Amino acid sequence: MMLIEETTVPDTALPVAEFKAHLRLGTGFGEESLQDSVLKSFLRAAIAAIEARTGKILITREFSWSLTGWRDRSGQALPVSPVTEISRVTLIDALEIESELPSYRFRLEKDSQRPRLRPTDSLLPMVRTGGSVRINFRAGFAPTWGELPADLGQAVLLLAAHYYEYRNETALSDGCMPFGVSSLLQRYRVMRIGIGSVQ
Template sequence: MMLIEETAIADTALPVDQFKAHLRLGRGFAETSLQDDVLKGFLRAAMAAIEARTGKVLISRSFTWTLSRWRNDAGEVLPVAPVTRIDAVTLTDAQGAQQVVAPETYRLERDSQRPCLRPMGACLPSIPAGGEVTIALTAGMAADWGGLPADLGQAVLLLAAHYYEYRDETSLGDGCMPFGVTSLIQRYRMVRFGAGVLQ
């Protein structure tokens, strides 16, 4: 299995001015844009960390997911959420020949936690022996920064500010995330059940 992010978040979609205000950086000076690239890097890192913790794509973009076999041919749970659209399903055989699956033979089962590719009939199309299937999809909670829930937007700014303030610190533990950020994203995290135990 391989998930590839086909489109990145555009620089223009990043809330650089809001981040500067959050950091209380000086304004009105000729050099105010000198740090923009650095600030964009911290914003991207914060978004990536929050997406990893929540399992949610924040700003809408395109992905491709490639599988060598279905885990369940009655419905394949997709690796990101929320999925807004299935753009294509393509079968590739062992020789590299491709066949686009007719869109009327499958559907997207929307779910904020576990969206699923479902067949319109009994099962998803067979993957050729030695081949693979590639699902092209669009996922994201909002088309742009302004469409994000306020708590997630605040979490991104808080975490990016944490990265900025501690940019020279190397002794923080793995997975360190400030408590304020953790509490803001808690309701978006996926609840997993395994062997009868809440995880």
């Protein structure tokens, strides 16, 4: 299985001004934009870490997901949420010949934890031996920073500030999530039942 981010978070969606205010960086010296590229990198790192921890996509963008077979032909759980649209499902045979599944053959079952690709009839089509399937979809809470849930936005700023403050600490290379950030993210974590993950 391979999840590919087809479009990235645009610079215009990054809350650079809010991050500067959060860090209480000085203003009025005519050099306010000198650190912008560095601040953007910390914001991107914080967004990526939060998305990896929660399985939730913050800023809306396009993805493609390739897999070698369905886990369940009655409905395939998607790897991230919230998914707002499935734009294309493509079957690929062992010779790399692609055939697009007509849109009337599938639908999106929206779910805050595990959205699913569902067939409109009984089962999703067979994936032939040696072949694969590629699902193109759009996912994300909001297209702009201002439309994000407030707790997720605050978590990004807190984590980015943590990265900024400890940017020279090599001891943190294993990665860590400050308690304040973890508590804000708790309700977005994927629920697990029993010994396996929810499918």
